[in-house]
Amino acid sequence: MTGSHSIRLITQDDKEISFDCGADENLIDAAAKADITLPAVCHEGNCGACHGHCRSGDYVQESHSAGALSEQDEGHGGILMCRTHPRGDMVVEVTSDLSHITSGPVPEPVCEVLAVDDMGGQVRRLLLKVLPDESGVVHSEFEPGQFMELEVPGTDIRRAYSISNAPNWSGELEFMIRLQPHGKFSSWLIDGAKVGDRLNTKGPEGSFLLHQAGIAPRRFVAGGTGVAPMLSMLRQMAEFQETHESHLYFGLTTEADLFAIDEIEELKASVPNLTAEVCIWKPTADWQGFTGSPVDAFKRDLQADLAKGIKPDVYLCGPPGLIDAAEAAADELGLPYSSLFSERFLPG
Ligand code: FES
Numbered sequence: 610m611t612g613s614h615s616i617r618l619i620t621q622d623d624k625e626i627s628f629d630c631g632a633d634e635n636l637i638d639a640a641a642k643a644d645i646t647l648p649a650v651c652h653e654g655n656c657g658a659c660h661g662h663c664r665s666g667d668y669v670q671e672s673h674s675a676g677a678l679s680e681q682d683e684g685h686g687g688i689l690m691c692r693t694h695p696r697g698d699m700v701v702e703v704t705s706d707l708s709h710i711t712s713g714p715v716p717e718p719v720c721e722v723l724a725v726d727d728m729g730g731q732v733r734r735l736l737l738k739v740l741p742d743e744s745g746v747v748h749s750e751f752e753p754g755q756f757m758e759l760e761v762p763g764t765d766i767r768r769a770y771s772i773s774n775a776p777n778w779s780g781e782l783e784f785m786i787r788l789q790p791h792g793k794f795s796s797w798l799i800d801g802a803k804v805g806d807r808l809n810t811k812g813p814e815g816s817f818l819l820h821q822a823g824i825a826p827r828r829f830v831a832g833g834t835g836v837a838p839m840l841s842m843l844r845q846m847a848e849f850q851e852t853h854e855s856h857l858y859f860g861l862t863t864e865a866d867l868f869a870i871d872e873i874e875e876l877k878a879s880v881p882n883l884t885a886e887v888c889i890w891k892p893t894a895d896w897q898g899f900t901g902s903p904v905d906a907f908k909r910d911l912q913a914d915l916a917k918g919i920k921p922d923v924y925l926c927g928p929p930g931l932i933d934a935a936e937a938a939a940d941e942l943g944l945p946y947s948s949l950f951s952e953r954f955l956p957g
Pocket of ligand 1: 650654692
């Protein structure tokens with residue numbers, strides 16, 4: 610049967626929103642028809658941005674990359690809404706608050722390049738300024754943890770990058786971008802990008818946000834440039850002088866990959882209760898810090914936290930392998946899934 614089914618979304622703040630979806634449609638497209646903008650980037654089952662959790666109902670899920678949705682997650686009802694077709698009425702949990710999914714179309718501001726700097730470790734810092742639209746409005750609001758899609762100038766190729774600065778009135782957006790060999794955006798950054806260039810953008814998007822309810826300690830587990838959205842969160846925590854006991858685990862493969870160390874030192878001095886640890890997976894004999902992955906260090910501390918009755922909110926950002934390993938560690942030690950907030954790296 611090809612009739613339409615009722616989809617009830619339960620948001621992170623426990624609100625509900627409904628729309629209809631035909632059996633031949635996916636949830637993201639059907640939501641868009643009802644003017645509901647859900648987080649989605651690739652629309653092809655590769656990025657994981659449209660992750661949800663089916664509470665009840667039957668559905669068929671098309672093929673997708675294991676990095677975007679692991680088998681374990683799928684076994685627990687995890688779905689990618691861009692690949693999911695209902696076979697009956699469904700109830701789906703999403704990790705966004707209602708205010709993040711009903712705000713109509715995502716803005717597509719034009720931005721100007723203010724700076725391109727080498728941060729070390731093959732990472733470039735790209736600083737943009739949002740320009741006013743034709744009615745003179747500057748669409749520059751975002752929340753720490755969100756990302757923007759940036760278009761390679763002169764093409765229609767877009768890449769998604771997390772914003773690393775704190776929300777500000779001057780319309781500035783900072784990104785930390787690891788150069789990828791032969792990457793389209795990387796090639797532009799290396800060969801073409803200069804101050805004054807303009808580029809089309811889309812966003813902000815995404816629901817990887819600080820969980821503001823309560824005073825639970827916060828743990829941030831980052832791999833490589835997965836630290837960018839966490840810097841945005843921590844910079845806002847510095848501005849608001851938030852006193853949550855917090856620890857950042859920042860993982861890199863070698864010492865040659867080090868970047869953003871000065872920024873992290875500044876945050877340690879300005880966020881009231883922040884400590885941080887750089888974890889090097891394959892260090893030289895000179896390395897004095899933690900040897901291993903950030904998940905190893907996180908697991909060591911989580912065990913001690915849970916033994917003391919402390920249940921931290923855990924923020925994970927990096928490649929799928931890091932997220933899966935951290936989720937498995939939390940599961941093994943008994944931290945509930947609801948304490949985990951994650952953002953997987955997008956391909957490309
Ligand atoms: S939008 Fe669904 S996986 Fe990318």
